[in-house]
Each structure stands twice: as structure tokens, then as C-alpha cells.
Amino acid sequence: MKKITASPIKRLIAYIIDWYLSALCMSLSICLFVSIYQGKLTIDTTISKLPFSYALTSLIVGIILVYIYYVMPQWIAPTYRGQSLGKRVMHIRIVRTDGKDVRSLTIFLRTVIGIILVEETFNNASFVLRSVLGMVIDNQLVVYLYYAFCIVSLISIIMLFKDPLGQMIHDKIAGTFVIDTKEK
Numbered sequence: 001m002k003k004i005t006a007s008p009i010k011r012l013i014a015y016i017i018d019w020y021l022s023a024l025c026m027s028l029s030i031c032l033f034v035s036i037y038q039g040k041l042t043i044d045t046t047i048s049k050l051p052f053s054y055a056l057t058s059l060i061v062g063i064i065l066v067y068i069y070y071v072m073p074q075w076i077a078p079t080y081r082g083q084s085l086g087k088r089v090m091h092i093r094i095v096r097t098d099g100k101d102v103r104s105l106t107i108f109l110r111t112v113i114g115i116i117l118v119e120e121t122f123n124n125a126s127f128v129l130r131s132v133l134g135m136v137i138d139n140q141l142v143v144y145l146y147y148a149f150c151i152v153s154l155i156s157i158i159m160l161f162k163d164p165l166g167q168m169i170h171d172k173i174a175g176t177f178v179i180d181t182k183e184k
Contacts, residue, residue, distance in 0.1 A: 005166045006092040006178040017086030022066045023124035029062035047131050055132045066125050070111050091182040097175050114170025121153035
């Protein structure tokens with residue numbers, strides 16, 4: 001069976017689902033550390049209220065939770081290999097450019113390195129990263145970095161439409177592309 005590249009619309013809808021659910025993972029981490037710091041259970045996702053050490057720990061735990069969100073489906077059910085919940089709902093999945101299944105390391109490269117650290121514009125974990133950076137470097141520099149990452153994200157979106165496999169920057173970093181899993 002020939003692998004058909006997933007449509008940008010399907011990828012966008014899957015991304016919106018995954019963005020929301022991964023943002024909940026990051027928010028859970030922040031709420032946990034705000035609660036620990038304040039000594040009472042609270043639902044507060046304002047990371048700037050935390051001292052730097054708590055904020056940094058919350059960021060690291062949050063990124064780990066986001067990563068687990070993306071790999072958990074394939075740990076639970078091997079048939080979900082390369083599928084987050086959003087991708088599963090949209091009947092698309094990530095495969096390596098050689099057509100083989102992705103592994104946890106590939107998901108790490110694609111999600112943590114590619115999406116959170118390189119593209120960094122449209123991801124909740126990236127927003128938290130910029131907030132923590134703003135605690136240790138000049139906020140104006142963080143603003144300039146944000147603009148730079150907006151340009152990188154725009155280039156990545158253009159790549160989605162121009163690349164023969166629909167690869168975005170995070171796909172290039174991980175050596176992946178997204179296919180449609182529904183029979184045509």
C-alpha cells in the first residue's frame with residue numbers, strides 16, 4: 001500500500017487537539033509547583049509567581065509530561081505507533097522518511113527539540129520556556145527571540161505546503177513525515 005501524505009487540514013486539526021491536551025500537561029506541572037510553593041492546593045498556572053528554581057523545575061517536569069503525552073499512546077497500544085491522541089482521531093500518523101515506524105527517540109526529537117525548542121511559537125511548553133527565560137535574561141531579548149521563532153514557525157508552515165512530503169522543520173529534524181491512515 002502506498003503511503004499518502006496527510007493533508008494540512010487534518011494535521012492542523014490534530015495539532016489543535018494535541019496542543020490543548022499537551023497544554024493541560026504543562027498546566028498540571030505549573031499548578032503542582034505553585035501549590036507546593038504556596039503550601040496549599042491551588043489552580044494557578046502563573047509561572048511568574050514562582051521563584052526561579054521552582055519555575056525551572058516546573059518547566060522540566062512539564063516538558064517531561066508533554067513528551068509522555070506524545071509517546072504514551074504507543075506505549076499502551078503498539079498499533080498507535082506514531083500517533084498522539086489528536087493524530088489518532090484524525091486518522092494520521094508519523095512515520096520515518098524510510099517508511100518505518102517511529103520510536104520514542106524520534107518522537108523526542110520531533111516534539112521536544114523540533115516543536116518546543118526550534119519552532120517554539122505555537123506551543124504552550126514554549127510559552128512557559130520563554131517565561132522562565134524572562135526570569136534570567138532581559139525581557140526585551142525574550143521578545144526578540146519570540147519574533148525570531150515566529151519567523152521560523154512561518155517558514156515551517158510554508159515548508160508544509162512546498163515540501164513533497166509535507167515536512168515541516170520538526171519533521172526534518174526527526175526524519176519524519178505524516179501520513180493518512182484511512183484507506184483511499
